Amino acid sequence: MHRCSFGTRLTAVFTALAFLGALLGPAPARAAGKLKIMTATTDLAALAEEVGGEKIEAESIARGYQDPHFVDAKPSFLLKLKRADLLIVVGLELEIGWLPPLITQSTNPKIQVGAPGYFDASRFAKILEIPTGQVTRAEGDVHPLGNPHYWLDPENGLRIAKGIADKLTEMRPEDAVYFAQRYADFEQRLKQAVERWLAEVKPYAGRKIVTYHRSWPNFAEHFHLNVVGYVEPRPGIPPSPQHTVELMQLMKRESVKVIVVEPYFDLKTPNAIARETGAQVLVLPPSVGGEKEITDYFKLFDYDISKLKQAFDATH
Amino acid sequence: MKKVVMVSAILFLCCALRAQESPAGQASGGNSSAVSVQETRMRTLEQQVRTLAAEVAVLRGELKAVRDAKSAEPASDPRILLTSAHVEPGMLPANPSSIPASAPPDPAPGAPQMAQTQTYGGATSNAKLLNPDISLIGDFIGTAGRNNVSPSRSLELHESEVGMQAIIDPYARADAFISFGETGVNVEEAYVTFTSLPAGLLMKVGKMRADFGKVNTIHNHALPYIDRPLATNNLVGGEDGIDDAGISITRFLPAPKNWFMEGTAQVFRGDSSTVYAANRREDLSVVGHLRGYRDLSESTNLDLGISYSRGHSNLGFDFGPNFLTNLYGADATLRWKPLRRAIYKNFLFRTELFWSARDQLSPVNIFQTQHAFGMYSSAEYRVNRRWTVGGRFDRSGHATNASLTDTGFSGILTYWPSEFSQIRGQYRFGHLAVANPGDFSLANEFLFQFLFVMGAHGAHPF
Secondary structure (H helix, E strand, C coil): CCCCCHHHHHHHHHHHHHHHHHHHCCCCCCCCCCEEEEECCHHHHHHHHHHHHHHEEEEECCCCCCCCCCCCCCHHHHHHHHCCCEEEECCCCCCCCCHHHHHHHCCCHHHCCCCCCEEEHHHHCCCCCCCCCCCCHHHCCCCCCCCCCHHHCHHHHHHHHHHHHHHHHHHCHHHHHHHHHHHHHHHHHHHHHHHHHHHHHHHHCCCEEEECCCCCHHHHHHCCCEEEEECCCCCCCCCCHHHHHHHHHHHHHHCCCEEEECCCCCCHHHHHHHHHHCCEEEECCCCCCCCCCCCCHHHHHHHHHHHHHHHHHHCC | CHHHHHHHHHHHHHHHHHHHHHHHHHHHCCCHHHHHHHHHHHHHHHHHHHHHHHHHHHHHHHHHHHHHHHHCCHHHCCCCCCCCCCCCCCCCCCCHHHCCCCCCCCHHHHHHHHHHHHHHHHHHHHHHCCCCEEEEEEEEEEEEEECCCCCCCCEEEEEEEEEEEEEEECCEEEEEEEEEECCEEEEEEEEEEECCCHHHEEEEEEEEECCCCCHHHCCHHHCCCCCCCHHHHHHCCCCCCCEEEEEEEEEEECCCCCEEEEEEEEEECCCECCCECCCCCCCCEEEEEEEEEEECCCCEEEEEEEEEEEEECCCCHHHCCCCEEEEEEEEEEEEECCHHHCCCCEEEEEEEEEEEEEEEECCCCCEEEEEEEEEEEEEEEECCCCEEEEEEEEEEECCCCCCCEEEEEEEEEEEEEECCEEEEEEEEEEEEECCCCCCEEEEEEEEEEEEEEEECCCCCCC
């Protein structure tokens, strides 16, 4: 008889646990402490810090030198997500391979998809390369909603910052003036910086480059570069010998002298192409934190533009 | 107002008459020079009319060419197939080349049909916005070689797993995985997860793979090998493992600094393949799991777990209700993945230990508890973006007869054409016990597997 009642007792324990949990209720909101913001990528954390200043703490899940398509959903992120007031994501299915289980398992109702603390930055940005017509994986790992590397257009950075400022104001109305001032300051500094960057790249307008992955369309459009080919035959597909040969022919024909590679890709194929075509391989971080000195959104463009200029000058 | 309009009209008429009169007035006072001016104007006008006529002819030609190009295929047959229409034999022209490319198009009847098609398609695509993410994973397995104890088929579409995942409402999401195998359909998992519960609780309700160790939670297609370890087959219910209808509650637990601790408690009906059987409503089974995780560095981490499960064995109620099976498990996983080269190089070592205490009747019908032990250790190393090598060592007693022990090892090679397909080969050696202790059979097999993923891009398990 003793063992017979085991199941019943266990069910009762479970029910009691559930009720206990319900009675305990959610943890009381921290009053006037710093808003805890988790972001999918470092660029979004950098933008949040620009407008949030000392009123927030922002941390990114992915590192700047990591491929944002492939991030491990480590349990250590769960603890951080559990405490977050706001989660800012890139969206456009960039994080589809790792973020959904983290959000679900975080047990944080504030940051669930659609909740007020879930912020999809792509809604504020100008998106390029939205596929039209039939979308199939014959084209590789395509993003049906458009290219998710949109933060590399500083105007998108400004739009996202405005969105974040509005969201922070909504969450902390008492700090509205502070966020508005921070945003205005960021806007002014960014506009000045964009003028400077555009002046710096003006002599190289229309230069043809090849990139490893399709990470740079927004950057290329804003700074008037011409991406004529990719080391990957299709997005997410490793380089194949045939495509590499075709790319080398294209680069020779079009006199392309710079191959831009993101820091998380292997340099073997780009180096081989460079040897054959006389081009230069340029490792260019697409995100804040991609190199030690890239500590904020401005330094990302400072670094990339200065490296590009050096490469263009060296291969002229 | 009317007066204003009438005055305006009269003024306008006067102006018009005056305008018409003035050249006449000029002509009346004129002579031969005026006539020549008129002739010149007439010629200019004629020239303009000819130019316009020529332009109209060119435009007509272009319009015709555009219509011909657009309607060359569908206009040849008055029946227009909607995307939803079922194509019967004979509906399509037998010889497509016989279609006159320049058949005169008839845009009038075509237009509404096209509009209808577009409306239909538009409505469908809008409805699709709320469809769940749907995927299908095909798992084709072939086996060659010798295995007299547990032979598998030479070629089989082992399973086709349909996954459907969606957010249900602001408080829950649902995941369903339905597996179509060679022998039938099985709801592998279908559960709702409540994500917004108070007190940091995460609750799952439905049918699910129990949180017992690691390998029990992993779907076939996500395993780093083609088969499951011998210990799973001998002690934890085989391919399906502990997979049952029930309720699961998970919560993060207070932990030492830099550690992540998580506890899971699950109650199931008590029917799980060969492990548990519920003869009565009270014969529930339970699973408890405690997980500890720590990042050793940015690229290395350690994942530890202990598990416990208890349920009624499948001897049947006739033998009494007290035949229980207690399962204990321990698992350890060490991962290394350098972030800058995560897609090219990584390493994973995993080991799991299982202890089974199964109540049963001895051959002479005496109550006894069989204590069996099983384990496996596996390692996998990604050599480059496309190739992974791995190995596994297995050793396990039989749950019903602990004196029978199977041993085996495997070597595995995996090739990834892309993220969405996978080709794998596995050599498997087995030293498999047969009926009497001491007797054994050797198995030498080669397995190969083709996996393909279609549809939504599911998250990778960690």
